[in-house]
Amino acid sequence: MVFVTCDLEGVFTPEIWIEVAERLGIEKLRITTREEKDYDKLMKMRIRTLKDNHVRFEDIGRIINSIDLLEGAGDFLNRLRKLCPVAVVSDTFSEFFNSGFAQKLNWPLIFCHDLVIRDGYIDDYRIRIQDSKKRTVQALHALSYEVFAFGDSYNDISMIKEADSGSLFRAPANIIAEYPEILATDEYDSLYSKIEDFVGKEKERNDGR
Template sequence: MRIVCLDLEGVLVPEIWIEFAERTGIPELRRTTRDEPNYDKLMKYRLDLLRQHQLGLPDIQNVIASMGPMPGARAFLDKLREDYQVIILSDTFYEFAHPLMRQLAWPTLFCHSLEAGADGMLTGYRLRMPQQKREAVVRLREMNFTVVAAGDSYNDTAMLGVAHAGILFHPPENVVREFPQYPVTENYDALRAEIDKAFARI
């Protein structure tokens, strides 16, 4: 059986934190792991900001729902699922992704979880497991699935490396330079063609 593993942000939907920062007018929320490599410290910083601005989970979900998937993402995903099983592997949170998953017809998503109080304010987060993208692909291969993976950034390269074939989708130039072994695609038609080619040669 053939499985395609896709990253979510930057592949099917916009970068959630950056888009959320734009829509709420809170530029500090644009801070990413490029600015703060310690993920726990970064998430506590983000949660503190949300509390300061009195933004609870329902407020955040409403903003995220207004983002929508990237143009063409739904059609690409629908067509891909006709021929392959598809699993989305993301470092986002179920509670953030939920409104966008509805717009993508509820594909299978593996990601992390947020914790919220009765008032809807976020109190913490739970990682499903460390390196969950890479580990998911490793386990799928152990179950004799053939896996092609696609993503756009550094945090996807570990899963690309353990898949039978890895593909970059609209990556930044520094990722292209550092990982020249992966074919680069810039639109959904090219990504689909590269997925088909990868399965044909495996």
């Protein structure tokens, strides 16, 4: 049987920190892992910057709640969930996800991380597990699933490679060029077709006498 794992930001929603930076008008919050490779350093800077600017968690929550899904994302995910089990695997935080996207995407399962909120401010964060994307695929393999994975970014590559099949979705040209062996598409419909095809082949192979 087939299980789908997929990324969140850039695939179903805009990049959350970029949106937050723009809405707050705080330039420093636009820095991402593309500029700062040390994730812990990056998160500590973000938390410090929010505190320095007296931005409370509820302010961030309100901003996230006002961000729309990417066009067609909700319909695509609902359709996909009727085809096979789906888990969103993201490096975002459950508190961000629950601030609006969860409801807009109709409460899909998400594997992600947690924030620590104290006195109304984001005070720390808890990474549940390192290399969560790849390890989620391994856990599903241990449960006898064949996995199809998709995402848009460098941090999705190990998940896609660990999976039995997968695709890049709206990935930047440099990533597509760097991984020519991975399928790439920019449209929900063609991504759905690829997954439907994979599900059909698995079923044919395993239902055969």
